[in-house]
Amino acid sequence: MKTKAIIISLLGCVVLSIGLVTVLFAFSEDIVHRNNSFIRRYPHHPVTKMKALDIKFNSYYIAGAAGDKFFLGNVTAPLHLLSVSTSLEDTTHIRLKIDSSEKGEFQSIKVKIKEPYFYILDGTVPIILRGKIGEWIATPYMDGDAFFSLAEPMESNSFAIRARSSASNENVLGIVHIKDTIAVKLSHHLLEKQLDGIFDTDGMLSYNKDLKKLVYVYFYRNEFIVTDENLNLDFRGKTIDTVSKAQLEIAKIKSRNKSTLGSQALWVNKQSFSSGNYLFLVSDRLGKYEPEDMLKEASIIDVYNLANNTYEFSFYLYDHNLEKLNHFQVFNDVMVGILGNFLVTYKLKPEYFDLENTSIESSQDKNILRSIRVRSKT
Amino acid sequence: MMSVNYRSTEKKNLIVEIISYLFIILFVYAAVSKLLDFEQFRVQLGQSPLLSAFAQWIAWAVPTIEIVIAVLLISPRFRLPGLYASFSLMIMFTTYIIIILNFTDFIPCSCGGVLEQLGWTEHLVFNIGFILLALLGILFLSNNEKINLQLAPGIVIKT
Numbered sequence: 001m002k003t004k005a006i007i008i009s010l011l012g013c014v015v016l017s018i019g020l021v022t023v024l025f026a027f028s029e030d031i032v033h034r035n036n037s038f039i040r041r042y043p044h045h046p047v048t049k050m051k052a053l054d055i056k057f058n059s060y061y062i063a064g065a066a067g068d069k070f071f072l073g074n075v076t077a078p079l080h081l082l083s084v085s086t087s088l089e090d091t092t093h094i095r096l097k098i099d100s101s102e103k104g105e106f107q108s109i110k111v112k113i114k115e116p117y118f119y120i121l122d123g124t125v126p127i128i129l130r131g132k133i134g135e136w137i138a139t140p141y142m143d144g145d146a147f148f149s150l151a152e153p154m155e156s157n158s159f160a161i162r163a164r165s166s167a168s169n170e171n172v173l174g175i176v177h178i179k180d181t182i183a184v185k186l187s188h189h190l191l192e193k194q195l196d197g198i199f200d201t202d203g204m205l206s207y208n209k210d211l212k213k214l215v216y217v218y219f220y221r222n223e224f225i226v227t228d229e230n231l232n233l234d235f236r237g238k239t240i241d242t243v244s245k246a247q248l249e250i251a252k253i254k255s256r257n258k259s260t261l262g263s264q265a266l267w268v269n270k271q272s273f274s275s276g277n278y279l280f281l282v283s284d285r286l287g288k289y290e291p292e293d294m295l296k297e298a299s300i301i302d303v304y305n306l307a308n309n310t311y312e313f314s315f316y317l318y319d320h321n322l323e324k325l326n327h328f329q330v331f332n333d334v335m336v337g338i339l340g341n342f343l344v345t346y347k348l349k350p351e352y353f354d355l356e357n358t359s360i361e362s363s364q365d366k367n368i369l370r371s372i373r374v375r376s377k378t
Numbered sequence: 379m380m381s382v383n384y385r386s387t388e389k390k391n392l393i394v395e396i397i398s399y400l401f402i403i404l405f406v407y408a409a410v411s412k413l414l415d416f417e418q419f420r421v422q423l424g425q426s427p428l429l430s431a432f433a434q435w436i437a438w439a440v441p442t443i444e445i446v447i448a449v450l451l452i453s454p455r456f457r458l459p460g461l462y463a464s465f466s467l468m469i470m471f472t473t474y475i476i477i478i479l480n481f482t483d484f485i486p487c488s489c490g491g492v493l494e495q496l497g498w499t500e501h502l503v504f505n506i507g508f509i510l511l512a513l514l515g516i517l518f519l520s521n522n523e524k525i526n527l528q529l530a531p532g533i534v535i536k537t
Contacts, residue, residue, distance in 0.1 A: 006520050010513070013462055017469035024436075025477055028429050289420060289433055 038242050038287040040302070040314040046352035047301075047315050047335060050345040053088040058340050062329045064113025066133050070336055071113045072343070078109035081118075081136075086334065088345060096120065097137045098129060114153040114209075123148035128159065128176075146176055146184045152207040152214070154229055160214045162191075162205055170197030173205075173216060175231055187231040194221070199265075200246035208274040211306060215279055217272040220246035220265060224272075224279065226306055240302060240311050241268050241285055275330035276355055278312070279304040282325065299325040303353075313352070320344050390518040394461075397515040398451045401464045404508065405448040409441035429474075443467065458519050465512035472505045 055072065060082060063073040071094075072082040081094040096111070098120070107124040113133065120129040120138050126147045129138035148161035149171075159176040165186060170193060174186040191201040203218040213234065217224040222241035226234040238244075247266040271282035281302045284295055294300070298316035305312050317325050323340025330336075333355050335346040348355070412419045416437070423433040447467065450460030475498055 002520070006516065009462065010465070010516065013466040014469055017466045018473045021470050021473040021477065024429055024432060028432055289423065291418075 038240050040240065040287045040290060040300070041311075042315065043313050043352060045315070046303075046313065046349050047317070047346045048349065049318075050334075050347050051088045052320055052342045052344040053084065053091075054341055055082065055084075055091075055338075055343050056341055058323075058326070058338075060338055060343070061327050062336060062338060063111045063118070064329070065331045065336075066113050066115045070343070071111075071118070072338070073111035078106065078111070079120075081111060084343060086345070088343065094136055096131075099137050099139045100129065110151075112151075112153055117153070119153050121148075121151050123151060123161070123163075142176060142178055142182055145182045146174070148174075148176075150205045151176075152205050154207050154214070155209070155212060156229075158229065160205060160207060160229075160231075162216075164198075168197065171201040173214075173225075173227075173231060175229075185231070190216070190225055190227065190231065190233065194246050195248060196250050199248055199250055204269070204272045206272055206274045208276075208279075208306070210276050211274075213274070213306065215272070215274040215306070217269050217279075217281060218246070219270070220248055220268055222268055224269075224281075224304075235309055237279075237304065237306070237309050239269065239281060239283075239304070240287065241283065243268050243285075271325070271328065273329050274306065276332070276353070277305050277307040278330070278353065279306055280328070280330060280335075282328075317346070390521070394457070394515050394519050397511050398457055398460070400511065401461075401508070402448045402451050405444040405451075405464070409444040409448070412437075412441045458516065461512050461515045461519060465509060465516060468505055468509045468512060472502065472509065475502050475505065 057074065057076075059074050059076045060072040061075065063071040063081065065071065065086070068086045070084045070086060072084065074080045074082070079096040079098070081096055083092040083094055084090070096118075105125060106122045106127075108122055110121045112119045112121060116133055117130050118133050118136070118138070119141070120131075121127075124147070126142075126144060127140060128142040128151070130141035131138035142159075146161065146163060148163045150162040152160045154160055157178045159178075161174045161176055163172055163174050163186065164170070165172045165188060168188070171191050172186045172188050173190045174184060177183040177185070191197070194200045200220060201218065202220070203216055206215050206217075207213075208215060212229055214227045214229065214231070215224055216227075220243075222239040222243050224237045224239065226237060228234060243266060249265070267283075268285060269281050269283055273280050281304065282299050283302060284300065286292060286295070290300075294316060298318045300314055301317050302314045303312040304310065317328075317337065319325075320339040320342050323342065326338045326340070328335060328337035330348070333348045333350070333353065335348060337344050337346065420433060420437040423429055423437050429436055443463075444467070447460055447463045450456040450463060479498055479502075
């Protein structure tokens, strides 16, 4: 009888203890997933460093990739391009030539690569020049039709741009179609004004060539916009951050009729790139339970899945030679970053990244299939 | 002459005593080291895939419970409920480790040099050892002291 009582008590302890931890686990999973309370999930090294190459200068940025090469543009030498093999073993210096009468009027040149072309863009002129990769001679492609502050080459002779609306003097997203004639279409409802429509809507534009989607990420709020190539809104995504309203101080200098950004801007998203099903965001905002020291030695990259509009996980991208990540892009399963004077490649591990089923459509198909299956069950 | 039975009871009492003090040392050590670097502990819990949403209060509850159990174990009167509580707590820790190792998508990153895969497995063996000790203590003590046994279920339900 006595032994029986002991065994019952012990079994009771076992069941209650295991039950309690399991229930806590189940609830915790639920809260982290659904509420999107600002808690990051850090899996075990979803990205591993492959190789680093000293490129001697810190003024390089990634212009794009084509074939088995990365191409780096340079801010201080705008017509200089560095080609680096994806294995980071060979480098070639390229001098871009401009076949145009308008030389020397550029103010802020950006070079972008989109196979089979390279583009030289300057939205202040405004001008877009285009040439074949390998030939490296650029001729005017769009000349003086639309000013822009950001531009991304897309498929089929079109560009996504961010421009200033002449009607409202606020930031707007637009499309430039270049055929026999040049058509500019602006979309006034995509960027949503919170303060002045200029600083508060500032952000980053990136074109996802795998999904054929355009992604605009705000700097100062926890939101990004996904549209198709014609600027039809797919959805507005929320990041895990909690700042939904831009916190900026916009100082008006009346004597000069100028607005400028006050000192207290709260940056929510600092860098972004979209590739495959994923959106990669660099943020230096700390979530709950994150050690502050990490920001001294690494950048935090949050990964979102655009196919089902969810937060996947985050990872640390460690500084290289004490230099932080300045700029990065992702090509299939390779992430390439510029950290100070170094070009570094990272491998996205297939256990964490689904790199095969890359399509918003396919995931919708899956959902449809699932709902059909559910229906047939009932 | 002492009877054999009495002698073995004496021995069992000694073993129970030793087990209790092992648990006291373990829990006091664990609680103090958590409280000394409380911020770090809270951060680690928060990053754990299992309990992140409750980290705030679990961070306080765990060392508190450990100290309460240690206090229970010190006094002979509450030793049996103390052993039941130790047993339960060790089972909880073990469940936590098993869930972490098997059922979550990922094991918390060991980047900070905090958690290593090996560490978890070692922990598991260590915990199972202590569960067996608690079990032994409960069995020995229950055979000797009948009064305390009746206290046990009430305490058990609380945990």
